[in-house]
Amino acid sequence: MRGLTLIEVLVSFLLLALLTTALLLSYSGLLAGARKSDTNQRAVASLDSLRDYWELRARDNWPATPPPDAPVAYPDGTFNGYIYHVDDYGRVADPTNPGGFLQMKRLRLRLDYKDKDAHGQEIPRTLETLFHVVK
Amino acid sequence: MHAIIFVMRIKRGFALAYTLLVAFVVFLFAAALFARSTQTLRLSAQSGASVKATALADTGAQVAFCLMRDNDSRFYETQGPLRSQDLGPDFAPDVLGGTFEVQVDRTNYSSLGLYPDHGTFYILLSTGRVGSYVARTSLVVKRTNPLMNNLILASADLTLSSARGRRVIRGPITVNADPASGQPGDLRFVHEEEVLNGIYHRWIRTGREMLLATQVRASGQVYIHNDARHGLYTAAPLQMSGKYRPPDFLQHQDFQVLDAFNPAFEGKITMAGDVSIEPNAKFSTAVPSLNQLLKSYRVGGPAPLDISPYPEGVLVEFHDGQVTISQARTRLVGRVYDRALALEEQSELLRCIGHFYQIPVASAQSLIDAEVAIDDPDFPNDTYPADLGPGSGDYTEVRRIERGPALQTLALSNTTFSPVYLTTSRTDYLSADGSLQGPPVFVRGMVDGKCVLAYDVTDDTLDPSADRLHMIVLGEHEDPSDSPGLKLAAPGPPGVVGGLIYADRTIKANPDQPTATDDQIVLLCRGSLSTGGDPAAHRKRMHDTAGLPYDYQAVLLGLDQAYSRFYTGSSNNPDFCIGTANFGYWSDDPRVDLYGMGACASYASDGARVTSLGQVAARPTTQYPTDTPTYGSIGVTPPPGRAPGEPAYCLQGLRRARVYAFGGGGRLRGCLHSLVTAADVKGDAEYDYNWRDVTETQLRDEMKLPVSAVPISWERL
Numbered sequence: 001m002r003g004l005t006l007i008e009v010l011v012s013f014l015l016l017a018l019l020t021t022a023l024l025l026s027y028s029g030l031l032a033g034a035r036k037s038d039t040n041q042r043a044v045a046s047l048d049s050l051r052d053y054w055e056l057r058a059r060d061n062w063p064a065t066p067p068p069d070a071p072v073a074y075p076d077g078t079f080n081g082y083i084y085h086v087d088d089y090g091r092v093a094d095p096t097n098p099g100g101f102l103q104m105k106r107l108r109l110r111l112d113y114k115d116k117d118a119h120g121q122e123i124p125r126t127l128e129t130l131f132h133v134v135k
Numbered sequence: 136m137h138a139i140i141f142v143m144r145i146k147r148g149f150a151l152a153y154t155l156l157v158a159f160v161v162f163l164f165a166a167a168l169f170a171r172s173t174q175t176l177r178l179s180a181q182s183g184a185s186v187k188a189t190a191l192a193d194t195g196a197q198v199a200f201c202l203m204r205d206n207d208s209r210f211y212e213t214q215g216p217l218r219s220q221d222l223g224p225d226f227a228p229d230v231l232g233g234t235f236e237v238q239v240d241r242t243n244y245s246s247l248g249l250y251p252d253h254g255t256f257y258i259l260l261s262t263g264r265v266g267s268y269v270a271r272t273s274l275v276v277k278r279t280n281p282l283m284n285n286l287i288l289a290s291a292d293l294t295l296s297s298a299r300g301r302r303v304i305r306g307p308i309t310v311n312a313d314p315a316s317g318q319p320g321d322l323r324f325v326h327e328e329e330v331l332n333g334i335y336h337r338w339i340r341t342g343r344e345m346l347l348a349t350q351v352r353a354s355g356q357v358y359i360h361n362d363a364r365h366g367l368y369t370a371a372p373l374q375m376s377g378k379y380r381p382p383d384f385l386q387h388q389d390f391q392v393l394d395a396f397n398p399a400f401e402g403k404i405t406m407a408g409d410v411s412i413e414p415n416a417k418f419s420t421a422v423p424s425l426n427q428l429l430k431s432y433r434v435g436g437p438a439p440l441d442i443s444p445y446p447e448g449v450l451v452e453f454h455d456g457q458v459t460i461s462q463a464r465t466r467l468v469g470r471v472y473d474r475a476l477a478l479e480e481q482s483e484l485l486r487c488i489g490h491f492y493q494i495p496v497a498s499a500q501s502l503i504d505a506e507v508a509i510d511d512p513d514f515p516n517d518t519y520p521a522d523l524g525p526g527s528g529d530y531t532e533v534r535r536i537e538r539g540p541a542l543q544t545l546a547l548s549n550t551t552f553s554p555v556y557l558t559t560s561r562t563d564y565l566s567a568d569g570s571l572q573g574p575p576v577f578v579r580g581m582v583d584g585k586c587v588l589a590y591d592v593t594d595d596t597l598d599p600s601a602d603r604l605h606m607i608v609l610g611e612h613e614d615p616s617d618s619p620g621l622k623l624a625a626p627g628p629p630g631v632v633g634g635l636i637y638a639d640r641t642i643k644a645n646p647d648q649p650t651a652t653d654d655q656i657v658l659l660c661r662g663s664l665s666t667g668g669d670p671a672a673h674r675k676r677m678h679d680t681a682g683l684p685y686d687y688q689a690v691l692l693g694l695d696q697a698y699s700r701f702y703t704g705s706s707n708n709p710d711f712c713i714g715t716a717n718f719g720y721w722s723d724d725p726r727v728d729l730y731g732m733g734a735c736a737s738y739a740s741d742g743a744r745v746t747s748l749g750q751v752a753a754r755p756t757t758q759y760p761t762d763t764p765t766y767g768s769i770g771v772t773p774p775p776g777r778a779p780g781e782p783a784y785c786l787q788g789l790r791r792a793r794v795y796a797f798g799g800g801g802r803l804r805g806c807l808h809s810l811v812t813a814a815d816v817k818g819d820a821e822y823d824y825n826w827r828d829v830t831e832t833q834l835r836d837e838m839k840l841p842v843s844a845v846p847i848s849w850e851r852l
Contacts, residue, residue, distance in 0.1 A: 027171070040182065095223045103205050104198065
């Protein structure tokens with residue numbers, strides 16, 4: 001066994017520097033992408049929260065009349081600074097019982113927000129999801 | 136540099152250590168970078184599509200649950216994986232924006248200890264897909280009867296009393312975790328109308344005598360949600376999410392006799408152990424109303440026994456491993472005169488009146504005398520017996536339920552449930568307060584075996600409000616001395632016990648412990664389920680039919696001891712004690728032991744629909760006060776110096792005797808959820824959790840009850 005020579009140590013430092021630079025470069029790119037999607041992340045999180053909220057609300061306000069239910073569009077609301085819209089399509093037909101309905105409703109939630117493109121220009125974006133609520 | 140090279144050459148080991156150090160630093164750096172990158176990548180992966188995929192996974196679990204709950208609990212026994220594409224146009228990929236697939240795991244994991252009891256469980260694993268995004272949701276459901284799987288919290292209407300006044304809460308109250316209270320494990324009471332915030336440290340009373348828990352502490356979290364709209368049942372489903380372990384100890388002291396001078400009577404629920412239940416559970420189960428539950432008996436249930444021809448009702452007695460149904464007869468055994476009652480209550484009345492009016496005892500005595508002299512037109516009037524002195528006054532009759540001709544006898548099994556189905560096609564019999572009702576059903580005895588006793592109308596139109604049928608658990612023992620000629624049950628003396636008691640008592644370590652016996656009884660009544668028996672006040676100062684003083688209370692207490700000795704070898708077992716009701720101005724309820732589960736649609740409380748024994752009155756009695764009456768409200772001239780609006784304090788017991796509506800003080804034991812580990816539920820309402828052991832097969836095939844799915848846990852994977 002012998003110790004490392006100077007040239008070997010220098011080569012090791014060089015390789016380490018190259019590896020670190022590569023990692024930093026790739027991560028910084030990733031970070032930049034993530035920062036760019038911050039707006040989108042907040043919107044997605046708000047969409048998720050709104051969905052849970054409206055699930056509870058739809059359950060509490062379950063229709064008293066027998067199905068089928070007429071579609072209901074609720075007035076636009078705001079949440080975390082976003083404007084959202086909810087459509088209630090009423091109870092879902094029972095797939096195993098023609099003419100029957102499940103004790104389950106279908107709702108659509110749409111969230112509108114503004115994002116910025118590469119030039120800093122604001123562009124409108126929309127997130128939308130369909131979800132179901134069990135009585 | 137020369138120094139370094141020198142060191143490297145002469146200290147060869149140092150170079151290796153140096154390399155290891157550098158490698159360690161690089162490792163730390165890479166690890167930190169990896170962790171941060173992973174987090175960043177995960178955040179970047181969250182998009183609208185991921186939310187949609189999660190929603191689809193949820194939808195799959197929900198659809199599967201609905202099909203089991205609303206259609207057929209055995210839906211998946213013949214079905215393969217549930218795919219959204221196969222469910223029709225409402226679930227087409229272009230409508231949903233993706234697809235879902237539900238796998239059903241029917242493995243019974245109970246033996247592995249995964250679940251706390253031995254019910255029937257399914258695991259539903261739903262996978263939602265939107266493009267390349269995949270999300271999974273896991274749902275565990277239990278196939279059971281939701282009502283049987285419930286925890287009854289409050290069995291009667293409640294009256295909330297606070298500085299703002301009184302408010303009557305109709306329908307059941309349930310309890311859930313209260314994360315907003317800041318106290319881990321605090322519970323929150325929930326009513327179908329509202330959340331009862333801030334009820335801690337308030338007096339909450341049912342009727343006039345009972346107190347609901349006002350302080351709740353629990354180390355775990357419990358969520359029980361009741362979404363009943365019309366209060367047609369007195370139970371609520373237990374919903375759980377996340378880790379689920381049974382509480383090791385459960386103490387329930389909801390119902391205590393109110394003593395305004397003793398704050399120690401404040402009830403409480405104490406739960407220790409790890410019950411982790413999500414307050415915001417995904418599901419709110421639609422528990423079937425009792426009406427729906429009973430309808431299962433109308434279709435494919437046991438043969439009904441029509442009790443319409445018996446306006447005085449029927450007597451259902453459990454004895455010797457059998458249940459015998461016979462016609463009920465009432466028998467006059469004595470009278471209670473107002474003067475006798477005044478003498479009995481004298482010391483208590485003097486104290487209350489003296490305190491209320493701030494007058495000396497002598498003046499209070501004159502008030503009592505004045506009250507006794509009032510001839511109330513709602514009571515019959517007669518000359519006092521000799522021992523009460525000269526004059527005449529009001530009296531009330533004391534009647535007992537006698538066994539008439541037998542209608543049906545059924546042997547019970549220790550392994551399978553025997554359903555007994557009583558029906559009536561008449562609900563137009565007149566009750567004591569003038570309302571209409573079906574024949575009352577009186578229940579008592581020692582249950583040896585398994586039985587479901589259901590009482591229903593043949594058609595819903597006969598009882599649109601579900602308040603005309605009454606099931607009364609008799610608290611008094613069959614007494615040979617006051618019912619001469621009554622044929623006693625087969626064991627001979629002492630006959631059939633009062634209340635409902637399990638025969639197999641060898642497994643219980645003590646009377647307050649939930650029993651592990653095979654004996655089980657379920658009472659289902661469309662209407663009210665209450666306890667009955669003459670209040671102790673009437674028994675103490677009674678006169679027999681010949682007008683002679685008769686200490687009926689002493690007779691019954693003697694019977695208590697006889698029954699207790701006969702069945703337990705001890706003369707003071709509380710299960711056989713019927714004479715321990717607190718007698719006083721505030722409470723003179725009889726005590727009834729009831730081992731079993733009871734569910735009913737409504738409770739007769741202040742409305743006074745029936746007498747304590749559900750007797751049918753010969754004539755309607757209306758406008759009789761059931762709360763603290765004033766002189767004006769009962770239509771009598773107030774004593775000198777008193778205004779018509781002032782409370783007429785005297786002889787409350789006698790007045791209640793006339794319109795007595797609920798037994799109060801009922802003890803409910805041996806029922807509901809079994810948590811396998813010891814559950815000790817104390818208080819006037821005592822619960823045994825064995826009912827959660829009931830399997831789907833027992834419910835459906837033996838008890839003839841509908842089986843549905845109840846969500847037990849919900850988790851997004």
